[in-house]
Amino acid sequence: MVVKSALVMFWARLGSLHALESVREARFWNSWLGQPPSSGDTVGRVYSLLEVEALRTGLHHLYTRLKRNKALPGLGGLAVAVIDGHESHASYRRHCSGCLERTIHTEQGDRLQYYHRQVVLMLLSEGGPGRAALRLLLDLEPQRGGEDEVAAALRLLERVLARYPRAFDLVLADGLYAQAPFFNFLLGHHKHALVVLKDPRRDLYQDAFGLFQLTPPQSGQYRSRDCQWQDLEDLRSWPQVQVPVRVVRSQERYTQRPQLTRQPVVRTTEWIWVTTLATIQASTALVVRLGHQRWDIENYGFNEIVTDWNCDHVYRHHPNAIVAFLLTAFLAYNLFHAFLRLNLKPQRRCRQPEIFWARLIAAELYASAGLVATDSSP
Numbered sequence: 183m184v185v186k187s188a189l190v191m192f193w194a195r196l197g198s199l200h201a202l203e204s205v206r207e208a209r210f211w212n213s214w215l216g217q218p219p220s221s222g223d224t225v226g227r228v229y230s231l232l233e234v235e236a237l238r239t240g241l242h243h244l245y246t247r248l249k250r251n252k253a254l255p256g257l258g259g260l261a262v263a264v265i266d267g268h269e270s271h272a273s274y275r276r277h278c279s280g281c282l283e284r285t286i287h288t289e290q291g292d293r294l295q296y297y298h299r300q301v302v303l304m305l306l307s308e309g310g311p312g313r314a315a316l317r318l319l320l321d322l323e324p325q326r327g328g329e330d331e332v333a334a335a336l337r338l339l340e341r342v343l344a345r346y347p348r349a350f351d352l353v354l355a356d357g358l359y360a361q362a363p364f365f366n367f368l369l370g371h372h373k374h375a376l377v378v379l380k381d382p383r384r385d386l387y388q389d390a391f392g393l394f395q396l397t398p399p400q401s402g403q404y405r406s407r408d409c410q411w412q413d414l415e416d417l418r419s420w421p422q423v424q425v426p427v428r429v430v431r432s433q434e435r436y437t438q439r440p441q442l443t444r445q446p447v448v449r450t451t452e453w454i455w456v457t458t459l460a461t462i463q464a465s466t467a468l469v470v471r472l473g474h475q476r477w478d479i480e481n482y483g484f485n486e487i488v489t490d491w492n493c494d495h496v497y498r499h500h501p502n503a504i505v506a507f508l509l510t511a512f513l514a515y516n517l518f519h520a521f522l523r524l525n526l527k528p529q530r531r532c533r534q535p536e537i538f539w540a541r542l543i544a545a546e547l548y549a550s551a552g553l554v555a556t557d558s559s560p
């Protein structure tokens with residue numbers, strides 16, 4: 183019941199338990215819950231004690247339904263997930279037993295700051311003609327004091343792989359994850375890694391650069407960018423990883439038109455990735471495309487749930503409540519996007535931006551809350 187109220191809070195983008203409480207009178211709740219929602223305070227208290235595994239089961243249930251309906255096609259034949267860390271909020275004043283701590287140097291002296299950080303796993307899928315790609319936020323794991331992000335990521339993957347053994351073949355991640363334990367963990371579960379390689383001090387980086395000087399690049403195309411690609415297989419200069427790795431470099435040229443001058447400016451950028459994928463599993467072009475898609479979790483995941491869904495708002499500052507509200511937001515996000523993709527006719531969907539549907543839900547809540555108040559006034 184409280185989860186169903188919280189789902190509506192996220193769908194309508196209400197932004198706080200207080201706002202949820204302000205629409206308790208809405209008629210909508212009768213059909214949704216059969217009664218008005220609990221007070222904001224009660225919802226917060228229940229969330230501090232809520233069994234988060236039930237939310238994870240809900241997320242898995244939705245995944246299974248979508249998978250059965252073939253709504254989650256892989257990217258270039260590969261089932262792909264992306265993992266990344268996200269800091270949900272920081273505060274100098276309030277803290278709980280799940281808070282991480284760091285010292286911030288300010289002009290007034292050093293101050294102890296409290297914050298929460300989670301590692302999140304998102305499943306990607308291929309879009310198609312007239313059908314946008316569906317992305318699912320599968321699970322999260324809080325980072326604990328004294329451990330790094332990769333340690334929390336391994337705990338997350340361990341749990342997710344037990345529940346979703348075949349959901350993905352490949353995990354994308356940023357340069358922080360270019361660590362042997364991460365690669366070996368995935369290899370041990372018959373999965374692949376594709377990670378940004380950016381530390382020039384590493385043997386692997388230096389060896390790859392030596393070989394880049396000797397290897398003529400091939401021309402390629404990533405979106406509108408003209409690229410020069412180099413693809414080195416079977417590198418053994420990272421012996422801590424159980425198999426030889428592959429390094430792919432993409433030098434990309436693209437044209438920008440700055441708003442002020444509108445004069446085209448040619449820019450270049452360079453990406454290097456290290457992966458366990460063999461050429462037979464992923465061409466150079468696919469590695470480049472997948473490498474860029476590691477940004478999907480920022481662009482479509484974190485940006486949206488933070489900016490549009492108010493996920494970083496601390497609904498209740500309690501370690502369990504923070505995880506439970508985030509998992510509820512993931513469920514709301516997945517259900518919302520799955521509904522838009524699969525249940526609305528394309529012509530109706532295309533006419534309206536996604537925020538339209540959120541406003542529609544909010545309007546329904548506020549309008550009928552207002553109407554009930556008017557009806558009951560003398």
Ligand SMILES: [Zn+2]
Nearest residue numbers: 277278280281
């Ligand atoms: Zn805390």
